Structures are given as C-alpha cells and as structure tokens.
Amino acid sequence: MQHHGDDFRGHRRGRTKKGPRSSALLLIVLDIFLLLCKFKQRKIKVQKQKYFKQNRGQLLQQLLSQKADIAERMIIPLDELTKATNNFDKARELRGGGHGTVYKGILSDLHVVAIKKSNITVQKEIDEFINEVAILSQINHKNVVKLFGCCLETEVPLLVYEFISNGTLYDHLHVEEPRSLTWDSRLRIATEIATSLVYLHSSVSIPIIHRDIKSSxxxxxxxxxxxxxxxxxxxxxxxxxxxxxxxxxxxxxxLDPMYFYTSRLTDKSDVYSFGVILVELLTRKKPFSYLSAEGDGLVSHFVNLLSEGNLVQIIDPQVMEGGTEVQEVATLAASCINLRGEERPTMRLVEHILHGLQVPRGITKMVS
Known part of the structure; x- marks a missing residue:
C-alpha cells in the first residue's frame, strides 16, 4: 500500500512540474502575438504617414491654414471612412467607372455621404487634386454638390461629398418611356446649371472652369x-x-472643339458644353452616340436643322408644350455651341436669358 501511495504522489508531483512550463509557453506566445500586433499597427501608421506625405497632405494643411476650422474638418481619417462604408463593402458601391468608384457611407456625425475613390496615380495629378480640394472647400452654393472633405491616408486620395439620392439628369432624360421630364422642369434645371456655372466662373475668389460639363x-x-x-x-x-x-x-x-484643337482652356469651353446640354434637353438625344442619316453628330445636325427652320425633325415631342420658349432656348443653345469661342455668350448672359424666360411664366401663374 505504501509503495502504491509513493507512486501516486510521484505521479502527482510530475504533473505539477508541467504547469510552470505551460504558463511560460503561453506567455511567450502572448508576447509574440502582442509584438506582431504592435508591429502591424506601426506598419499601418507608417504607411498612412507615407501616403499622407505622398498625397501632399502638408500642402493641403498649408493651403487651408488661414481657416483652421475648415482644415480640421476637411482632412478625414481613413478609420472614419472605413467604418462609414463597412470596410468599403462592395454592397455600398453606388457606381464605378474609368475615373474611380463611388461608395455610399454614413459618417459618425450621421451625415450620409458619397465617397469617391479616384484612380489618380501620377504625382502631378495629385498635386493638382490637392489644389482643387483647397478651392472647392470654400465653395458654398445650393447648386453645387458640397465637398465634406478628403482622406489622404490611402494610396490615392478619397473625396467625400454630400450624398444626392435622385440620380443624374442623364438618368431622368434617357428613360425608355416616351415621356421624360416636363418642359418646365427642363427649363428650371437648365437655369440652375447656368447659375452654378456663373458662380464658378465669376463669384468665387479664383474663377473655376469645370471642364467636364455633361448631363451625367x-x-x-x-x-x-x-x-x-x-x-x-x-x-x-x-x-x-x-x-x-x-x-x-x-x-x-x-468637349469644346476649339479647346480640343488648341489646348487653350477658357470659361467659353464650359459655355460650349452647357450648350450641348441645352440641345440634349431639347432633343433627348445622346451627344456622344447620336448620328444622323447623313452621318452628322448631334450638335452639327441640330445647328443645320435650326438654320433650315426644321427643328421639328429632332425636337423631343414632349417639349413642344413649351411653345415659343422652345425656339428661344434652341437659339440660345446654338449661340453657346458656336465653333468660335469668342462669339459665345458668357454664362452670366445665358443665365439672364433663361431667367427671363421663366419670369413671365411665374407672373402668369400668380395672376391665374
């Protein structure tokens, strides 16, 4: 019996010797894990700092330094946007294209935003991008999408805009149904676009040329x-x-043909593109794909028919409800798409003409 008891105690002592070894091993594994986590966090931090520097974050801070409140609000941490988009979940994608991908997100302050992930990779373009962000941060107009800020902690900068829920003018114009936007809506939208371009061209401290005006x-x-x-x-x-x-x-x-051939960009380039939108509103034809039976593009065919007094061939039947205003807008569109840039009107004059077309209607409605 004594012999067996000794054996049992010896066995128990042998088991207790393994305890410290197991604890030590566990501590070593835990230390290694913590070191790896620390290393990973440091690597992410260094990478963010690298991208921030590469994306000219210091330049943006300098450009915004006179308005510290704007600078603080405009530069948004990556962590905030990662949470806002559920780690850039594919289900949050609104649209993608050659210029990048747009995600829907909700910021911590509950603002619903559109986050644009650009395809910019050239350093020169990043420098220009930062200058533009600095300018756009100071724009505040009801007909210009509000820029909340940007994130510079990724390989390419991310832009954060207010989220606009009702699609694009292109979406509403080019539907399969025979009827689209009413003439009143088209005229009002054209006036709003004109107003926003007047603001960009002449009401901000440094005039801005949009350079890519289109219905989409x-x-x-x-x-x-x-x-x-x-x-x-x-x-x-x-x-x-x-x-x-x-x-x-x-x-x-x-695209303005004069700008295309000379590379000389002026505010009249935006005027030309706006004129194309007016043609698109009048005809519901797509400027980039339309070809007449004679092989003419939309602009050429429109101008030819206008000069022949035969616009009815191309005008969307729905806009005929606009009466004489349709002819006036068509004439205005033709002046905007004049091949000679210096003969095009300014956006201020265009806005004035469009407002003038709406005023009589407003008075009539009030009287009736």
Missing part, C-alpha cells in the same frame, strides 16, 4: 434641384488671365 454629372436631389458635381477635371484660372494651356480633358460629344 448633374445630380438631382429629392426636390429635383440640380447640383453640379465631379470636379476631378476642374481647373482654376488666375484672376489676371483669361485662360490657360492644359492637357485636353473632357467627354466626347460635350
């Missing part, structure tokens, strides 16, 4: 109010200059 970047909110968006191609013009020479950028069908 004119967003409509819940009240069908138009908001101009997509300032990725925009350029600002120093106040002492009338234009600048730059790499041609824009969308086929809307």
């Amino acid at each position: 970047n004119k967003l409509l909110d819940d009240t069908m109010t138009s908001k101009i968006s997509d300032f990725g191609a925009s350029r600002y013009i120093p106040v002492d200059k009338t234009g600048l020479t730059t790499r041609v950028q824009g969308t086929i069908g809307y």
Whole structure:
C-alpha cells in the first residue's frame, strides 16, 4: 500500500512540474502575438504617414491654414471612412467607372455621404487634386454638390461629398418611356446649371472652369434641384488671365472643339458644353452616340436643322408644350455651341436669358 501511495504522489508531483512550463509557453506566445500586433499597427501608421506625405497632405494643411476650422474638418481619417462604408463593402458601391468608384457611407456625425475613390496615380495629378480640394472647400452654393472633405491616408486620395439620392439628369432624360421630364422642369434645371456655372466662373475668389460639363454629372436631389458635381477635371484660372494651356480633358460629344484643337482652356469651353446640354434637353438625344442619316453628330445636325427652320425633325415631342420658349432656348443653345469661342455668350448672359424666360411664366401663374 505504501509503495502504491509513493507512486501516486510521484505521479502527482510530475504533473505539477508541467504547469510552470505551460504558463511560460503561453506567455511567450502572448508576447509574440502582442509584438506582431504592435508591429502591424506601426506598419499601418507608417504607411498612412507615407501616403499622407505622398498625397501632399502638408500642402493641403498649408493651403487651408488661414481657416483652421475648415482644415480640421476637411482632412478625414481613413478609420472614419472605413467604418462609414463597412470596410468599403462592395454592397455600398453606388457606381464605378474609368475615373474611380463611388461608395455610399454614413459618417459618425450621421451625415450620409458619397465617397469617391479616384484612380489618380501620377504625382502631378495629385498635386493638382490637392489644389482643387483647397478651392472647392470654400465653395458654398445650393447648386453645387458640397465637398465634406478628403482622406489622404490611402494610396490615392478619397473625396467625400454630400450624398444626392435622385440620380443624374442623364438618368431622368434617357428613360425608355416616351415621356421624360416636363418642359418646365427642363427649363428650371437648365437655369440652375447656368447659375452654378456663373458662380464658378465669376463669384468665387479664383474663377473655376469645370471642364467636364455633361448631363451625367448633374445630380438631382429629392426636390429635383440640380447640383453640379465631379470636379476631378476642374481647373482654376488666375484672376489676371483669361485662360490657360492644359492637357485636353473632357467627354466626347460635350468637349469644346476649339479647346480640343488648341489646348487653350477658357470659361467659353464650359459655355460650349452647357450648350450641348441645352440641345440634349431639347432633343433627348445622346451627344456622344447620336448620328444622323447623313452621318452628322448631334450638335452639327441640330445647328443645320435650326438654320433650315426644321427643328421639328429632332425636337423631343414632349417639349413642344413649351411653345415659343422652345425656339428661344434652341437659339440660345446654338449661340453657346458656336465653333468660335469668342462669339459665345458668357454664362452670366445665358443665365439672364433663361431667367427671363421663366419670369413671365411665374407672373402668369400668380395672376391665374
């Protein structure tokens, strides 16, 4: 019996010797895990700092330094946008394209936003992008999509805009149904776009040329109010200059031919693109794909029919409810798409004419 008891105690002592070894091993594994986590966090932090520097974060801070409250609000941490989009979940994608992907997100302050992940990779473009963000941060107009800020802690900068829920002007115009937007709505939207361009061209401290005006970047909110968006191609013009020479950028069908051939960008390039939108509103034809039986593009065919007094061939039947206003808008559109840039009207004059067309209607409605 004694012998067996000794064996049992010996066995128990042998088991207790393994305890410290197991605890030590567990501590070593835990230390390694914590070190790896620390290393990973440091690596992420270094990478964020690298991207922030690469994306000219210091330049943006410097440009915004005179308005510290704007600077603090404009530069948004990556963690905030990761949470806002559920780690950039594919289900949050609104649309994608050649210029990047747009995600829907909800910020910690409960603002619903659209987060644009750009495809910019060239350092020169990043420098220009930062300058544009600094300018756009100071824009506040009801017909311009509000820029909340940007994130510079990723390989390419992220832009954060207010979320506009009702699609684009292009979406509403080019539906399969025979009827689209009413003539009143089209005229009002055209006036709102004109107003936003007047603001960009002449009401901000440094005039801005949008450079890519088209129906697909004119967003409509819940009240069908138009908001101009997509300032990725925009350029600002120093106040002492009338234009600048730059790499041609824009969308086929809307692109100013004079700018295309000379690379000289002026505010009249936006006027041309706006004229194309007026033609699109009048005809419901797509500027980038339309070809007449004679092989003419939309702009050429429209101008030819207008000069022949035969616009009825191309005008959307629904807009005929606009009466004489349709002819006036058609004439205005033709002046905007004049091949000679210097003969095009300014956006201020265009806005004035469009407002003038709406005033009589407003008075009539009040009287009736």
